[in-house]
Amino acid sequence: MEDCRKLAAERGWTVGEEYVDNDLSAFKGNARPEYQRMLGDLASGHRDGVLIYNLDRLTRQPMELEQFVQLCERAGVSQVATVTADIDMGNDDGLFMARLLAAFAAKESARKSARIKRKALQLAEQGKPHGGPLRPFGFEDDKVSVRSDEAELIRTLVARFLAGESARSLCTWLNEEGIATVAGGPWMTTTLRQVLRSGRIAGLREHKGEIVGPAVWEAIITPEQRQQVLNRMEAKRVSGTRSPRRYLLSGLLRCGRCGNRLFSSLRVDTRRYVCHSGPDHGGCGRLTIVAGPVEEWISAAVLHRLDTPELADALAGRRAADERQNELWAALEADKDLLQEFALMASSRAIGIAEWKTAREPVEARIRRAEQQLAHLSGTSQLEGLVGAGRELRERWDGLNLERQAAIVKAVLDYATVGPGTRGARSLDPSRLIPTWRL
Ligand SMILES: [Zn+2]
Structure with missing residues (x-):
């Protein structure tokens, strides 16, 4: 900017306005509000000359330069000067020079970005951190030391x-x-x-x-x-995603009469789980239980279960589920690759459309099955940090949010069956509840 003012003084130009877009690369195509304002002023005839430090500060794309040149021609702006190289856009030589410089700037910019890319790849291959202003979460500013x-x-x-x-x-x-x-x-x-x-x-x-x-x-x-x-x-x-949970045991209770899932009741007076009859639900509609006590009882049973030796034993067997999960993922990936290959073969006419369809169907069925299984498979990871922590969790239980509580319950409990109650009973009879443990 200093150099530009000096050049203006040397030429005896009066500075009408200064336009500065800081740190915004003309090459990346970022919005440059000051540049746009300058174009506006030029077009409306408020300015009769432009003084730039270097042409690559003005535009770095040949097409942008072309627009700039056209705008100058239309508005009768003939004086364009740069500190680093003098260009008079008013004559063909100047225009040619400007285009040449713009083309060069574009090339240099591409070369620079290729150099940066090469450097980035090299760092990656050496396992070193990349540049960038922010440290990653968990690491110090050197991006290597763990916090x-x-x-x-x-x-x-x-x-x-x-x-x-x-x-x-x-x-x-x-x-x-x-x-x-x-x-x-x-x-x-x-x-x-x-x-x-x-x-x-x-x-x-x-x-x-x-x-x-x-x-x-x-x-x-x-x-x-x-x-x-x-x-x-x-x-x-x-x-798919679910709406936020409002009942701790949603989906975890079954009717002791008909085996159907119990649903949270929408009645406002008392929260309840109920067996719904009707086409959408298909239950017997003859069972209902007040939510509060059953949630309390199940939570206590789950936390107790976490500290039992049975669970610790079951944990060993759980590792197998993890392995199964990883196997399923591998199979799923392989099948997806296979489909891709079939598609390639079909598009290059190595196989016909009918053959393609025949080949695809069993693979697609396998993929659907694997995806369904994966969605239901709970690996061993669910219990990480929970086993043996029942006593400690009990103390914090009421402070945990509903989703966290439900996650813990679901890690341990597959479902609980609710038996028929006695009409008019005031408190929960625990013998109505039969938990089926996941582990
Ligand atoms: Zn029922």
């Missing part, structure tokens, strides 16, 4: 997410605890999901969304845990 307090937090978040808690609920918790993101703002589900699914926290280096290898920094969670996080996110995507 122990945040690392602990990440492990907690992963465990709770795997235990069935939603990203939304975890964000609420973080914000209530007064824990900020690295940018200093509140947590949003997108930010949280990014952290949870990142290869970074599992000690992996990603480049353009792909894992390229081990990173130079320490892992906060294991790659297997990260895979489980990805599985759960995918399973959630497949099974």
Whole structure:
């Protein structure tokens, strides 16, 4: 800017207005409000000359320059000067020079970005962190040293997410605890999901969304845990999102008369679970239970169950479910690849349309089955951090939000059958409840 003012003084030009777009690259095509304002002033005839530091500050795209030149011609602006090279747009030589410079600037910019890309790839392959202004959550400013307090937090978040808690609920918790993101703002589900699914926290280096290898920094969670996080996110995507829960035991109770699922009643006076008859529900419609006491009883039973040796024993068997989950994922991926291959063969006419259809059908059926199974399969990860924690959880139980409570209950309880009650009974008869444990 200083140089421009000096040049204006040398030429005896009066400075009408200064237009500065700071830090906005003309090449990236960012909006440049000051540049737009200048074009407006030129077009309306308020200015008769333009003084630029260098042409690449003005425009970096040949097409943009073309527009600039046309605008100058129409508005009768003939004086365009730069500090670094003098160009008179008023004559053909100047115009040619300007175009040449613009073409050069575009090329240089492309070369620079290729250089930056090469450098980024090199860093990635060495497992080193990339540039960028913000440190990643869980790490110090050098992007390599682990911040122990945040690392602990990440492990907690992963465990709770795997235990069935939603990203939304975890964000609420973080914000209530007064824990900020690295940018200093509140947590949003997108930010949280990014952290949870990142290869970074599992000690992996990603480049353009792909894992390229081990990173130079320490892992906060294991790659297997990260895979489980990805599985759960995918399973959630497949099974669709649910509306927020209002009853702790929604979907977890069955009618002792007909075996049908109990639904939360919409009656406002007392919260109840009821067996609904009718076409949508198909139950007997002859069973109802007040929600409060049954929720209390089941919660207590679940927390007790967490501390029993039976559960610890069952845990060993649970590892098999994890393996099954991973197997299903692998099979699913392979089948999706297969479909892609079939499509390629069909498009290159290696197989006919009819053959393609025949080949596709069993694979598509397999994919549907695997997706359904995955949506229902609860791996071992759900119980991470819960086993043996019953006593401690009991103390905090009332302070936990409904979704967190439900996640814990569902990790342990498959469903509970509710037997018929005695008409007019005032309190809950616990013998009406028969839990079927997941483990
Ligand atoms: Zn029923």
